[in-house]
Amino acid sequence: MIEPDAILALLSRTVKATPIEDGGVRVSTHVLFPSNGNVTVTVRGGEREFCVYDDGAAISEMISAGLRGPVPDRMLRARVRNRGLEVSKGVIRSPTIPLEAIPAAILHVANASRDVAAWAIERLPFRVVRNFRADLAILLDRYFHTALTKDIPIIGASNKPHKFSYVARLSGERTIIVDPVTNEPTSINSRVVANLDVRNMHDPRITQFIVYDDNLRWTTSDLKLLEIGAPTIPFSRVEPQVRQLAH
Amino acid sequence: MPDRPIAELIDELLAAEKTLGGTPDWQPGPYEGEERLVIPLRVNGVSAAAALIITGYPYIGHTKFRIMLCAPKCVWRIDYATDEHHVNSFNRPPDLLEYDFCEPHYHAWPDNRRFCTHNSLPERLENARIMPHDVRSFDTSLRWFCGQTDIVQPENGLIMLPPRRRLL
Numbered sequence: 001m002i003e004p005d006a007i008l009a010l011l012s013r014t015v016k017a018t019p020i021e022d023g024g025v026r027v028s029t030h031v032l033f034p035s036n037g038n039v040t041v042t043v044r045g046g047e048r049e050f051c052v053y054d055d056g057a058a059i060s061e062m063i064s065a066g067l068r069g070p071v072p073d074r075m076l077r078a079r080v081r082n083r084g085l086e087v088s089k090g091v092i093r094s095p096t097i098p099l100e101a102i103p104a105a106i107l108h109v110a111n112a113s114r115d116v117a118a119w120a121i122e123r124l125p126f127r128v129v130r131n132f133r134a135d136l137a138i139l140l141d142r143y144f145h146t147a148l149t150k151d152i153p154i155i156g157a158s159n160k161p162h163k164f165s166y167v168a169r170l171s172g173e174r175t176i177i178v179d180p181v182t183n184e185p186t187s188i189n190s191r192v193v194a195n196l197d198v199r200n201m202h203d204p205r206i207t208q209f210i211v212y213d214d215n216l217r218w219t220t221s222d223l224k225l226l227e228i229g230a231p232t233i234p235f236s237r238v239e240p241q242v243r244q245l246a247h
Numbered sequence: 248m249p250d251r252p253i254a255e256l257i258d259e260l261l262a263a264e265k266t267l268g269g270t271p272d273w274q275p276g277p278y279e280g281e282e283r284l285v286i287p288l289r290v291n292g293v294s295a296a297a298a299l300i301i302t303g304y305p306y307i308g309h310t311k312f313r314i315m316l317c318a319p320k321c322v323w324r325i326d327y328a329t330d331e332h333h334v335n336s337f338n339r340p341p342d343l344l345e346y347d348f349c350e351p352h353y354h355a356w357p358d359n360r361r362f363c364t365h366n367s368l369p370e371r372l373e374n375a376r377i378m379p380h381d382v383r384s385f386d387t388s389l390r391w392f393c394g395q396t397d398i399v400q401p402e403n404g405l406i407m408l409p410p411r412r413r414l415l
Contacts, residue, residue: 082362082373084337095337097346104334104346 014038024053031110033061034118039110043102052094052105054113059090061117067124079119080112092116132213132235136180137166139239143246144168144176154206156197164194168246176245177208181226183216188225195229207245211238254363257322260297261356263290265398267299273409280306282409288316288398299398301389305409312385312408314392320368322359323396325378325388327351336373338362343374351378351388355395 011030018026024044031039042053059071076087085108086093092112094105140148147168153161154177168176177198181191195208210226212218214234226232233241268287276283284301287294297318304311309329316323326333334347340358354372362369382391385408393400 082336082338082369082371084339097337101346105337107334107347108337 027106029106029110031107031114033057033114034121035061035064037061039113041106041109041113043106045096048098049096050099050102050105051096052102052109054092054109056090058092058113058116058120061113062120062124065117065121067120071120071124076116079116083108083112085109085112132182132215133165133180136178136211136235136238139242140166140168140178143242144170154198155201156194157200158197160197162194162197170246173205175203175206177206177230178242179208179210179230181210181212183212183218183222188222192225192229199230209233209241211235250366252363252365253368254360257318257356257360257363257368260290260295260318261316261323261396263295263397265290265295265297265396266292267398267401267405268294271406273303276302280304284406286406301406301408303408305412308411310385312388314389316392316396316398318368320370321354321372322356322368323392324354324372325351325392326354326375327378327385327388333375335375339374343376345377348377351383352376353378353392353395 014028014030016026016028020026020042022044024042026040026042028038028040033039039054039057041057042055044051044053058076062071071090073087073090076090076092080087080092084095086095092109094101094109097105137150147170149167149169150165151163152167153163154167154175155161164177164179166178166180168178170176177195179191179195181187191210195210198206198208208230210230210232212223212226212232212234214236223232265288268289271284271286273282273284275281282303282305284303286299286301288297288299289295295318297316300313300315300317300321302313302315311328311330312325313327314325315321328351329349332347332349333352335343335345338361343358352375354375358374358376359369359372362371362373378388379391382388389406390400392398
C-alpha cells in the first residue's frame, strides 16, 4: 500500500516555483486547462503585499484553441467576479493580498483562468483560419496522387481554352475538374464562365464541381450564380465527394 | 409590480420560524457511500418549498456529514469534514478573515448572499467560516444549524446519523 507521504512527494514534483526577470515567481499548479496544459500563475509583490496573475494564460488558451479576435475584459470579469478577482487587459489577477493569502490566491487565479478558458472555448464563436487553396490541394493530392495535374487548360464548347486549378485524369478517360473559387466578383465571374463553357460540351467523361470557401460569408445570389457554371460544394463538405470520385 | 429580488425571499424564509415535517428516513444518496435524509420544512404548518438535507457517510472512518438548507438551491450549509480543504473567495465580507482552511466549516447565507443575481441563487456558496470550537459533534452541529436558520429544534433522538458501517 502506498504511503501518503509518497503521494505528496509525487504531487509536489508537478508544482514548481521559478523566479522570473521582473522579480515575480512563476508557479505551476495542479489545475489543468482544457488542452491539459497546467495553469501557471505569477506571484508579484514586495515584502508584505502581493498579487497573483495569470499573465493572460486564459486568453492564450483560447487563442490556442482557435479563438480569433479580442475577448472584452467585461466578459471575463463576469466569470471571475464571485471569486473576488479582477481582470485588466485580458489578465486575471487577485486583489492585493498578504503573504498568508498567497496559496488561496494561487488556487483562485488558476481555477478562474481554467474556468474562463473552458467557458470561452465552449461558448464563444471560433473562426478557423485556413488557407483554403492550400488545404484543398493537400486534400486532392491525398486522393488523386499522380492523377492530379494543376493549371491545365481544357477546351470549352466555344473552342476557348480555360485553365483549371485542379484536374484529375482517372481511368476510363474520366476527367474530374475541381475549381476553387473565392468570393470576389472577378473570381466568381471568371469561374462561372470557364465552367459553363466546358459544361456546354456535354462530355459525359468530364465531372466538374466548384468548391467555395464556406469559411467566408457568401450571398445566396453569388452561390446561385456559381451553380450556373457547375455543381457547387462547400469546402467543409468536399472530402466525401472527392473520396467517392477517386474510387 | 416588479419581481422582488430572490435574495429578499430567502431572507424572509430564513427569518421565519420553520418546523420539520414527517418522520426522518435515511435513503441511499446519489453517490456511493452516501446516505441522505431530506426533511421538508414548513412555515406556519404549510410546506415552504424548502428542505433540510443531511448527508451521512457511514463508510468513512471519521465523523463526516453535511447539513444543508435548500430552497431549492443550497443557501446554508455545514460541511463537517476534516479532509476537505476550503478556499474562500476574495469577494467576501470584511470580517471574514480566513483565506483557506481544512477544518469543519459552515457556509452561511449572509456571507454568500452577495452572489445572488436578481432572479437566481448562487451556484456555489463561495465563502465559509470555521465551525465554532464548541460545536464538534453531529448533534451539537444540527442544533447549532437549526438555531442559525430558525428551524425549531428537533426532539431528542429524532435525527441521528446512520450507524457507521464497514465496506466488506
